[in-house]
Amino acid sequence: MLDKREQLPQKQLIDTDYFIFCLEAVEDIEIDTVTEAQNKLEQLITQYSVASIYKTCDTIEGLEDSLNALVLDDHNFKDYELIYLVITGEANSICLNDYYYSLQEIAEIFEGRLEGKILHFSNAKVLDLDAEEAQYFLDVTGAKGISGYGNAFNGLTSSNLDMAFFNLFNEDDNMLDVVEELHQKHYKMCKLLDFRLYY
Numbered sequence: 001m002l003d004k005r006e007q008l009p010q011k012q013l014i015d016t017d018y019f020i021f022c023l024e025a026v027e028d029i030e031i032d033t034v035t036e037a038q039n040k041l042e043q044l045i046t047q048y049s050v051a052s053i054y055k056t057c058d059t060i061e062g063l064e065d066s067l068n069a070l071v072l073d074d075h076n077f078k079d080y081e082l083i084y085l086v087i088t089g090e091a092n093s094i095c096l097n098d099y100y101y102s103l104q105e106i107a108e109i110f111e112g113r114l115e116g117k118i119l120h121f122s123n124a125k126v127l128d129l130d131a132e133e134a135q136y137f138l139d140v141t142g143a144k145g146i147s148g149y150g151n152a153f154n155g156l157t158s159s160n161l162d163m164a165f166f167n168l169f170n171e172d173d174n175m176l177d178v179v180e181e182l183h184q185k186h187y188k189m190c191k192l193l194d195f196r197l198y199y
Contacts, residue, residue, distance in 0.1 A: 019081075020050060021082070022055070023063065023084070023085055023086070024056050024087070025057055025063075026057070027058060029058045037054070037084075048167045053080075060099065070083075071114075080117065082169060084162065087122075092104075092133055107136060108140060110140075114141040114142050119143055120146075120165065123148070125148070126149065127150065127196060134198035146199075147197040149195055150194030151192065161186055161195065165178070
């Protein structure tokens with residue numbers, strides 16, 4: 001069993017060229033609790049050999065430090081296609097420690113540093129951007145896409161659909177094909193949660 005605080009296995013242990021970086025907002029990073037996202041990511045590695053790194057943050061500085069460490073220090077960064085964000089918030093913002101930050105502010109923090117990445121939000125927050133907001137984020141960060149859900153949590157977590165989405169990327173790296181296949185295989189859940197992709 002893995003120590004929850006350790007990074008999940010890297011290349012030398014698993015023959016994969018595809019990684020997920022998961023960043024989850026928690027109330028206090030000093031409190032070590034196992035979350036649903038962590039459990040799902042462990043299932044992903046055992047069932048589908050999709051490796052991931054899991055980190056928590058409780059402030060905007062923590063979010064920035066975690067993503068900076070990934071972008072600047074991790075030599076496998078090019079292998080991370082997906083950045084999975086389990087963070088509460090509203091249509092065009094995230095909430096950390098009772099403070100709201102717009103995706104425009106987040107884009108400016110990571111200007112030019114998310115080249116070719118897809119940011120995927122769990123349904124802990126609704127993702128609802130107008131065309132201009134989405135285009136601004138993509139242009140400023142260099143990200144390939146932003147995905148998430150239009151419907152609020154309401155007791156139904158997106159984690160199973162998130163994992164299906166990540167596994168499809170393991171098989172096919174064409175973003176639009178993956179989204180189409182996700183809708184074909186999980187149509188009801190995609191509709192129920194209102195899966196959406198901005199690119």
